[in-house]
Amino acid sequence: xxxxxxxxxxxxxxxxxxxxxxxxxxxxxxxxxxxxxxxxxxxxxxxxxxxxxxxxxxxxxxxxxxxxxxxxxxxxxxxxxxxxxxxxxxxxxxxxxxxxxxxxxxxxxxxxxxxxxxxxxxxxxxxxxxxxxxxxxxxxxxxxxxxxxxxxxxxxxxxxxxxxxxxxxxxxxxxxxxxxxxxxxxxxxxxxxxxxxxxxxxxxxxxxxxxxxxxxxxxxxxxxxxxxxxxxxxxxxxxxxxxxxx
Numbered sequence: 075x076x077x078x079x080x081x082x083x084x085x086x087x088x089x090x091x092x093x094x095x096x097x098x099x100x101x102x103x104x105x106x107x108x109x110x111x112x113x114x115x116x117x118x119x120x121x122x123x124x125x126x127x128x129x130x131x132x133x134x135x136x137x138x139x140x141x142x143x144x145x146x147x148x149x150x151x152x153x154x155x156x157x158x159x160x161x162x163x164x165x166x167x168x169x170x171x172x173x174x175x176x177x178x179x180x181x182x183x184x185x186x187x188x189x190x191x192x193x194x195x196x197x198x199x200x201x202x203x204x205x206x207x208x209x210x211x212x213x214x215x216x217x218x219x220x221x222x223x224x225x226x227x228x229x230x231x232x233x234x235x236x237x238x239x240x241x242x243x244x245x246x247x248x249x250x251x252x253x254x255x256x257x258x259x260x261x262x263x264x265x266x267x268x269x270x271x272x273x274x275x276x277x278x279x280x281x282x283x284x285x286x287x288x289x290x291x292x293x294x295x296x297x298x299x300x301x302x303x304x305x306x307x308x309x310x311x312x313x314x315x316x317x318x319x320x
Contacts, residue, residue, distance in 0.1 A: 100171045137246050147165055
């Protein structure tokens with residue numbers, strides 16, 4: 075799960091890359107979720123069936139957005155090694171906030187049908203899901219006041235962001251496994267969802283492995299030394315077998 079909290083090195087861009095404004099991307103992703111839920115309610119009526127279909131569509135939509143938030147950054151960094159200039163250190167943050175906004179729409183579609191008689195399960199789900207989404211949105215970028223240090227330490231921020239990512243990854247993965255292995259009607263979405271979650275994990279591991287190789291380790295494994303010590307040449311030491319015996 076360390077790959078879900080990867081902060082690989084970013085290269086300097088050599089070719090122009092498209093700039094996507096954060097409010098535009100976040101708003102477009104949230105608008106997509108709103109349109110899906112509204113379309114389902116209009117087609118099935120303003121009743122339980124309409125909200126159920128809307129929440130199902132929103133859940134699937136957020137799954138694809140979450141996969142994009144996990145995979146787009148590593149893919150761009152991997153491609154940047156072959157064509158410099160493609161890496162964008164802000165794209166994952168934009169997609170994370172878009173995912174949080176769309177997941178908020180999903181939680182709203184689950185909460186509204188039960189607002190009069192809110193069940194314990196729906197209340198727990200919406201409350202806990204909202205807290206995790208808020209944590210993920212706040213830790214996607216360092217929070218700091220003008221000219222002051224960040225409000226949350228870097229290690230703490232990364233730990234919270236990684237925990238939130240692991241939570242959602244587990245939700246989509248375990249839900250897919252449950253639907254595939256259980257006595258449910260066949261639905262290709264859950265097979266696709268499970269494959270996407272595994273693919274995102276492999277991409278992040280590949281990105282991290284390549285970053286370790288660029289730091290000087292031919293086997294791609296970290297040696298625990300500071301970056302300044304990794305570039306040092308090994309000392310010339312006489313092999314033990316060449317030393318005279320006492």
